[in-house]
Amino acid sequence: xxxxxxSSRYLVKRTGEKVFLECxxxxxxxxxxxxxxxxxxxxxxxxxxYDVKMKEKGDIPEGYSVSREKKERFSLILESASTNQTSMYxxxxxxxxxxxxxxxxxxxxxxxL
Amino acid sequence: xxxxxxxLPTLSVQEGDNSIINCAYSNSASDYFIWYKQESGKGxxxxxxxxxxxxxxxxxxxxxxxxxxxxxxxxxxxxTQPGDSAVYFCAENMTRxxxxxxxxxxxxxxxxxxxx
Numbered sequence: 172x173x174x175x176x177x178s179s180r181y182l183v184k185r186t187g188e189k190v191f192l193e194c195x196x197x198x199x200x201x202x203x204x205x206x207x208x209x210x211x212x213x214x215x216x217x218x219x220x221y222d223v224k225m226k227e228k229g230d231i232p233e234g235y236s237v238s239r240e241k242k243e244r245f246s247l248i249l250e251s252a253s254t255n256q257t258s259m260y261x262x263x264x265x266x267x268x269x270x271x272x273x274x275x276x277x278x279x280x281x282x283x284l
Numbered sequence: 285x286x287x288x289x290x291x292l293p294t295l296s297v298q299e300g301d302n303s304i305i306n307c308a309y310s311n312s313a314s315d316y317f318i319w320y321k322q323e324s325g326k327g328x329x330x331x332x333x334x335x336x337x338x339x340x341x342x343x344x345x346x347x348x349x350x351x352x353x354x355x356x357x358x359x360x361x362x363x364t365q366p367g368d369s370a371v372y373f374c375a376e377n378m379t380r381x382x383x384x385x386x387x388x389x390x391x392x393x394x395x396x397x398x399x400x
Contacts, residue, residue, distance in 0.1 A: 175327075204387075213392035214328075214373070261327050271377050272318055273388055275327035 174198070175276035177262050183282045190249040192279050194262030202265045203245035204273060205229075205237060207258040214261065220245055221267065252283045296397045303361040305394045307374035310355060316377035318388065319348060319359045323370045331359070331372075361396075369398045 178193035196203065204219040206229075216229030218237040226237050234256060238246040245264075249256055259280050263273040297303045309317070315336040320328035334341045334348045334357075341348050347360040357374050375388040 211392070214390040216387070219387065263327075271316065271388065272330055272333060273375075274330065275320075278325075278327045 175262055175264055175274050177260075177276040177279050179279050180277060181280045181282075183284065184249075184252050185284050186253060188249075188252050188283075190252050190281065190283075192247040192249075192260055192262075192281070194245045194247070194264075194276055195243055196245075196264035196274070197243065198264065198274070199242065200264040200274075201242075201267050202271070202273075203239065204263040204265075205235075205245065205247045206261045206263065207231070207256075208261055208278070209258050217247065252281075254283050257281060257283045293392070294395045294397070296399060297364050299364060299366060299398050299400050301364055303359075303364045303368070303396060303398075305359045305361075305372050305374075305396065307357040307359075307391050308355060309357060309374075309376050311376065311389075312352070312355060314376040314389075317348070317350060317357050318375045318377075319346075319357075320373045320375065320390075321368075321370045322373065322393070328373060364396075364398050366398050366400060369396055371395050 175196045184190050202221050205217045206214045208214050215231050217231055217235050218229050220226045220239040223242050236248045259278050261278045262276040265271050265273040318333045319331045321331050322328040332343045332346050332348050334350050339350050345362045349358045371393040373390050373393045375390045
């Protein structure tokens with residue numbers, strides 16, 4: 172079975188703090204994704220990566236950065252957390268091609284005070 | 285706005301009944317569709333997928349129907365159980381962001397509640 176793990180299930184940070192969210196997948200997938208999920212807004216793509224050291228902006232990259240130094244690991248960074256970044260963050264991985272199922276991690280519920 | 289959407293935000297069914305969750309998409313070039321299930325506090329979980337060269341695909345208790353003429357996708361759950369209570373998302377695959385594949389467009393979800 173595909174396994175995508177995220178470093179924390181729940182996280183509480185203060186405004187202005189630097190926040191790291193880690194994601195690891197064990198299926199040797201090329202693509203990895205970070206989404207945030209908010210009530211009424213659904214899943215919104217923040218960043219994705221289709222190879223090591225490669226990254227692409229998604230729909231809402233402002234206030235975030237990412238790092239992919241190894242194929243299995245994709246990190247989301249909030250350089251200076253703000254209260255409007257309180258959300259559920261979901262990591263996913265998948266392969267490239269026509270049938271691109273994405274497999275999701277359990278999510279990190281981030282609260283910024 | 286999103287190209288993938290859902291007709292109903294909530295659906296309540298009696299245990300044992302069949303459930304039908306609908307989804308409309310707007311991109312006729314999309315050629316792959318997925319249904320996900322998300323239980324409270326968990327990440328979305330893959331249920332079933334379908335390619336555009338098919339109009340029906342069956343899994344265990346679930347069936348996905350694709351009508352390309354009207355760009356409509358549906359998920360049918362047979363004999364709905366309390367464990368089926370969750371939010372269900374449809375997603376379509378389309379090429380964007382400079383041609384890289386693997387990006388999905390998600391609907392906002394339908395919440396399915398199963399009454400005992």
